[in-house]
Each structure stands twice: as structure tokens, then as C-alpha cells.
Amino acid sequence: MLSSLVAVLPLPIIPLKRGGAVREQNDDPIETCASDPHFNYAQGTSKWRTKALWLSGNYFFPPTYNNTLLLMSTTFEIKLPPTDLHDPEALRRAVLRQGPLPAADVGEIIIERRSIDARSSRPVFRMRVSVLGPKETFTPEAPVMDAYGDVSEKPAVVIIGCGPAGMFAALELIELGLKPIIIERGKDVQARRRSLRAIQQFGTVDPDSNYCFGEGGAGTYSDGKLYTRSLKRGNFQKTLNILAEHGAQSDILIDAHPHIGSNKLPKVVANMRATILRCGGEIRFGHRMTELERDDKDIQALIIRDAEGETYRLEAKAYIMATGHSARDVYELLHRHNVRLEAKPFALGVRIEHPQPLIDRIQYRQPEREENLPASSYKLVTQVKGRGVFSFCMCPGGLVVPAATAPGEIVVNGMSLSRRDSPYANSGTVVAVELEDLKPYEKHGVFAGLEFQKDVEQRMFKAGNGSQAAPASRLTDFTKSKISKDLPDTSYIPGLIPAPLHQILPQSIFSRLQQGVQDFGRKMKGYYTEEANVIGAESRTSSPVRIPRDQMGYQHPDLPSLYPCGEGAGFAGGILSAAMDGQNVAQAVKISLLSR
Numbered sequence: 001m002l003s004s005l006v007a008v009l010p011l012p013i014i015p016l017k018r019g020g021a022v023r024e025q026n027d028d029p030i031e032t033c034a035s036d037p038h039f040n041y042a043q044g045t046s047k048w049r050t051k052a053l054w055l056s057g058n059y060f061f062p063p064t065y066n067n068t069l070l071l072m073s074t075t076f077e078i079k080l081p082p083t084d085l086h087d088p089e090a091l092r093r094a095v096l097r098q099g100p101l102p103a104a105d106v107g108e109i110i111i112e113r114r115s116i117d118a119r120s121s122r123p124v125f126r127m128r129v130s131v132l133g134p135k136e137t138f139t140p141e142a143p144v145m146d147a148y149g150d151v152s153e154k155p156a157v158v159i160i161g162c163g164p165a166g167m168f169a170a171l172e173l174i175e176l177g178l179k180p181i182i183i184e185r186g187k188d189v190q191a192r193r194r195s196l197r198a199i200q201q202f203g204t205v206d207p208d209s210n211y212c213f214g215e216g217g218a219g220t221y222s223d224g225k226l227y228t229r230s231l232k233r234g235n236f237q238k239t240l241n242i243l244a245e246h247g248a249q250s251d252i253l254i255d256a257h258p259h260i261g262s263n264k265l266p267k268v269v270a271n272m273r274a275t276i277l278r279c280g281g282e283i284r285f286g287h288r289m290t291e292l293e294r295d296d297k298d299i300q301a302l303i304i305r306d307a308e309g310e311t312y313r314l315e316a317k318a319y320i321m322a323t324g325h326s327a328r329d330v331y332e333l334l335h336r337h338n339v340r341l342e343a344k345p346f347a348l349g350v351r352i353e354h355p356q357p358l359i360d361r362i363q364y365r366q367p368e369r370e371e372n373l374p375a376s377s378y379k380l381v382t383q384v385k386g387r388g389v390f391s392f393c394m395c396p397g398g399l400v401v402p403a404a405t406a407p408g409e410i411v412v413n414g415m416s417l418s419r420r421d422s423p424y425a426n427s428g429t430v431v432a433v434e435l436e437d438l439k440p441y442e443k444h445g446v447f448a449g450l451e452f453q454k455d456v457e458q459r460m461f462k463a464g465n466g467s468q469a470a471p472a473s474r475l476t477d478f479t480k481s482k483i484s485k486d487l488p489d490t491s492y493i494p495g496l497i498p499a500p501l502h503q504i505l506p507q508s509i510f511s512r513l514q515q516g517v518q519d520f521g522r523k524m525k526g527y528y529t530e531e532a533n534v535i536g537a538e539s540r541t542s543s544p545v546r547i548p549r550d551q552m553g554y555q556h557p558d559l560p561s562l563y564p565c566g567e568g569a570g571f572a573g574g575i576l577s578a579a580m581d582g583q584n585v586a587q588a589v590k591i592s593l594l595s596r
């Protein structure tokens with residue numbers, strides 16, 4: 001009843017959160033709501049959902065999408081063949097043919113959402129479009145950055161770690177009128193490139209500057225996928241807007257599976273740094289938190305070692321700990337000072353690399369990928385002996401990279417460029433590790449998972465040749481517990497070495513992967529092939545340790561000025577969720593400082 005009422009409503013009126021249609025004549029009942037003093041743009045549109053609107057003599061609850069108010073009379077879904085993706089005329093024709101509006105009522109067309117539907121014989125783009133009337137104009141929303149002022153003289157908050165959690169916490173603090181001081185052990189994005197080259201070419205891992213440590217954290221030289229299952233944990237639209245305002249391609253605002261790519265991310269990160277500095281925040285590269293001072297009640301100060309090796313004391317009212325899940329020394333430091341930590345489940349396995357054209361043929365059912373179709377991806381999951389086995393962090397058209405953070409270990413991960421045009425598709429393929437699986441490591445207490453991870457990474461290194469060349473196997477040999485005679489081509493620059501992965505991996509992991517990948521082959525015909533490489537080890541999926549915090553105030557339960565944040569604290573798993581966690585923590589800091 002409601003949907004039929006909405007469908008016949010002739011009003012194309014959309015006070016969108018991300019900008020909106022403004023009617024020339026102010027006879028629009030929604031105008032009244034838009035100027036409603038209870039409507040809070042900063043908090044999104046949740047109040048809209050409980051507000052009935054007066055339209056054409058009837059009350060109804062307006063549909064919303066991505067925190068955006070939409071009316072079905074002007075918003076609908078269309079399909080476009082890939083060849084028409086960049087053709088505005090084809091888009092208009094599709095709107096007229098597939099939408100409910102006569103040509104005279106169709107003005108500007110706004111694409112709200114875009115995804116690929118590969119279920120039919122020919123893949124299509126599905127788009128949710130909002131159509132404005134001929135006399136309506138689209139008003140873009142004010143940039144988030146407009147809310148940033150000068151905070152140079154405001155109370156300081158210390159953030160340890162310049163990854164997504166730390167950077168987004170800093171921007172949120174600025175918006176809230178507080179001064180962020182970021183301490184980052186690694187280098188800025190430009191200088192960091194040299195460290196990455198040293199890993200790739202010479203196998204030399206700098207423990208302070210690598211694929212995980214440095215400006216932008218682990219997110220900078222990554223695939224830059226921007227989706228998360230924890231959308232409810234924060235304002236993801238605001239996070240995407242901030243990235244777009246700092247130079248990320250605007251496609252991320254509409255794509256169902258947005259990604260940025262490693263060629264663009266460093267620039268975006270450098271622009272975010274410029275914003276933080278311009279507003280009076282500070283970022284200290286090459287500075288590492290090495291110690292802390294505490295009493296029974298709280299932290300008194302952090303001890304920082306600068307790039308020249310000098311140490312200094314840093315005092316603040318709040319310390320945001322956003323050091324990521326690879327900073328093992330930080331967990332050890334906290335443990336040494338009796339800061340309560342908890343062990344948590346995680347996942348561990350391998351990275352599997354296929355030729356991208358093979359994955360495209362399977363997913364798109366085309367001999368060759370059609371123009372404008374992106375490199376295809378997959379998501380696979382199965383259960384083996386009571387544990388989940390699943391693909392993780394898929395990088396279509398990407399590269400496998402060495403992501404170790406210390407000499408003597410091998411860790412692999414995946415990244416891609418914005419065009420995702422490498423001839424390889426790689427994906428982490430991992431097994432869930434529960435705390436009860438860590439019995440042999442029990443003596444390490446809260447660090448059982450961390451020691452298990454470390455063990456696997458060091459065994460991978462020992463199976464190699466002393467460089468960052470990674471142990472590997474053909475997928476079909478892997479399941480037969482055989483060492484491969486030779487290996488398919490790879491994107492992994494340090495190179496691969498045929499190795500007995502079935503012996504190097506813990507049996508509990510290997511046996512599940514062995515069956516899991518064969519299950520995947522049954523679900524996705526063509527996946528199980530000798531053309532694929534299995535590469536060890538994908539061990540840094542998420543943190544094996546949690547730094548606990550209060551659910552409301554985000555403070556450590558024993559130390560009120562300590563705010564565990566992001567992936568390293570165990571409250572995020574990816575760029576977007578870490579960024580949103582940073583924003584939430586910054587808001588909690590502000591509330592706490594106000595109440596003191």
C-alpha cells in the first residue's frame with residue numbers, strides 16, 4: 001500500500017544529504033523538514049526515518065538509502081551494458097526506456113549507486129539513478145573539510161600511528177576543535193617508497209618502514225578496497241567523502257565495491273597530511289613510542305624516540321593507540337607495564353594467485369573480458385572440520401607483495417593499482433583460528449596467537465633462500481602434498497621457491513586448506529587448477545590480540561586516558577572500519593574531555 005502510494009507520487013524532491021534537488025518554487029513540503037531544527041546533518045538522517053512527511057494529503061515515511069533521503073518517484077534502478085558505461089546519451093536512453101518518467105520530466109540524472117550483475121549470460125551494470133526535473137538543480141553537499149578550523153592553540157590529543165585509524169581520528173579531532181599530534185615510527189609516503197624497493201629487490205626489511213609501517217599505515221600500498229561488513233559502526237559515507245575530497249576518484253562514492261589503488265593512495269594520504277598540518281595539527285615521522293609511564297590510575301606520559309635516536313616525554317590528556325596489528329613491540333610494551341590485553345581469534349593461511357583472464361572467464365562466462373568490465377573477483381567460503389576456510393582480501397588485477405615487518409620472516413599480502421590491470425588475481429585463503437586451537441602455545445598466555453603467527457612466518461623464511469622469496473606450490477600439488485617441479489608465473493617480485501607447504505604450515509591449517517580449496521573448485525569451476533600458485537604465508541589477517549576498551553567511552557578499562565583504536569586494538573579489520581573507528585574514538589575523546 002505504502003509502496004504503491006510512493007510510486008505514484010509525482011514529486012521529484014530530494015533534500016539529499018550529499019546534495020539535493022532544490023525546487024525553483026518553494027512549494028515543497030519537504031523544504032519544511034529540511035529546515036527542521038531537529039535535523040542534524042552531522043549525525044546523518046536517522047531522525048528522518050521516524051519522521052512522517054506530508055505529501056499530497058498523505059503521511060508516509062520516506063525511504064532512505066545510504067543515509068540519503070530518496071523518493072521512489074524519481075529514484076529507480078536501470079541496467080546498462082558495459083559498452084555504454086561512459087556514454088551519457090546511452091544513460092539517458094536507458095533512463096527513458098527503463099524508468100517511469102516521460103522525457104519532458106527528465107532533467108539531470110544522478111547515479112547514486114553502481115554495481116555489476118554477472119548472473120545473466122552477459123554481465124550488466126546495475127545503477128540506482130535519481131532523476132531531477134528539468135527545472136531542478138543539483139546542489140552538492142558542503143565538503144566535510146569546510147568544518148575544519150585552526151586547532152593549533154587547542155588542547156592536544158596524542159595519536160600513536162598514522163594509519164587510517166590515526167589519520168581519520170586526527171581529522172575528526174580537528175572537526176571537534178582539538179589538536180592532534182600524530183607520532184609515526186615510519187616515513188612519509190614518498191620516502192617510504194625506497195624502503196619498499198629495498199624489500200622487493202634486496203629482501204631487506206626495515207622494521208620501521210615497510211608495507212605495514214609508515215604514513216597511511218598498512219592501507220597506503222594496498223588494494224585500497226573500501227568495503228566493510230561493519231557499516232553500522234560509523235559514518236562510512238562521511239569517510240568516503242573525506243577520501244574523495246582528498247583526491248580519491250569520485251567513483252568510490254557510488255560503486256558497490258569501491259577501491260582506490262596503490263598508485264592513487266599515496267597522494268590521497270599526502271593530501272590528508274597537508275590538511276592536518278594546515279589546520280595546526282602535527283605529524284612526527286620517524287618517531288616511535290618506546291616506553292610509557294603509568295601509576296595505578298592512569299598513564300602519565302609516553303616516551304618517544306625520534307629519528308635521531310633521542311628520547312623525549314610526551315604528556316597529554318588523551319592517548320589514542322592506533323598502532324595496527326603488526327606492531328608486536330607495542331603489545332609487548334603494554335604487557336610489560338601490566339596494561340590489560342586479551343587474546344582473540346584470527347585467521348591464517350596462504351595467498352593464492354590465478355591468472356586474471358581465467359577468473360574473468362569463470363565469473364563473466366566470456367572468452368575475453370568485455371570493454372569497461374573491471375577485473376573480476378570472487379568470494380569463497382566453506383567449513384572444514386569445524387573451522388571456516390575462506391577467501392580474504394581479494395585483489396583482482398593485483399600483485400602479491402612482501403608484507404613482513406621484521407627481518408627473518410615471510411608474510412604476503414595483496415595490492416593493486418587503480419586500474420587493476422595486472423594479469424593476476426590473488427586472494428588470501430585462510431582458516432579461522434580459535435583460541436582452543438592454540439594449546440601448544442599456551443605458555444605464551446595472551447600472546448599464544450601472536451607466537452603461533454610468528455612461528456609460521458619464521459618457518460616460511462627458513463624454507464626460502466634468506467631473501468624475501470616466498471615458499472610456494474602449484475595449487476594441484478599443494479592438495480597432493482607434493483613439492484612442485486616448477487611454478488606458474490607470478491606477480492610477486494622477490495620470486496617464489498617450490499617448497500613443501502604441507503610440512504611448513506601447521507597441520508591444523510594445512511589439512512583444512514587442502515580440503516577447502518577443493519571445495520572452492522567445486523563451487524567455482526576452473527578455480528582448482530595447476531595454473532594457480534599457493535604462496536605462504538598470509539598471516540596478518542587480523543590482530544591476535546585485543547586491547548580492551550569500554551563500549552561507550554572507548555577508554556581502556558584500567559587507564560582512562562588510553563584509547564585503544566583501529567585494527568591493532570582488535571576493533572577494525574580493513575581501511576574503512578579502521579577509519580570509522582578512528583572517528584568514533586575521536587568523538588569519545590571529545591566527550592570525555594568536556595566532562596572533565
Ligand SMILES: Cc1cc2nc3c(=O)[nH]c(=O)nc-3n(C[C@H](O)[C@H](O)[C@H](O)COP(=O)(O)OP(=O)(O)OC[C@H]3O[C@@H](n4cnc5c(N)ncnc54)[C@H](O)[C@@H]3O)c2cc1C
Binds near residue numbers: 183289
Ligand atoms: C598489502 C596490504 C594490502 C591491504 N589491502 C587492503 C584493502 O584493499 N582494503 C582494506 O580494507 N584493507 C586492506 N589492508 C588492511 C588495512 O590496510 C588495515 O586494516 C588498516 O590499515 C588498519 O588501519 P590501522 O590504522 O588500524 O593500522 P595500520 O594501518 O597498521 O597503521 C598503524 C600505524 O602505526 C604505526 N606504529 C606502529 N607502532 C608504532 C609505534 N610504536 N610508534 C609510532 N608509530 C607506530 C605504524 O607504522 C603504522 O603506520 C591491507 C593491508 C596490507 C598490508
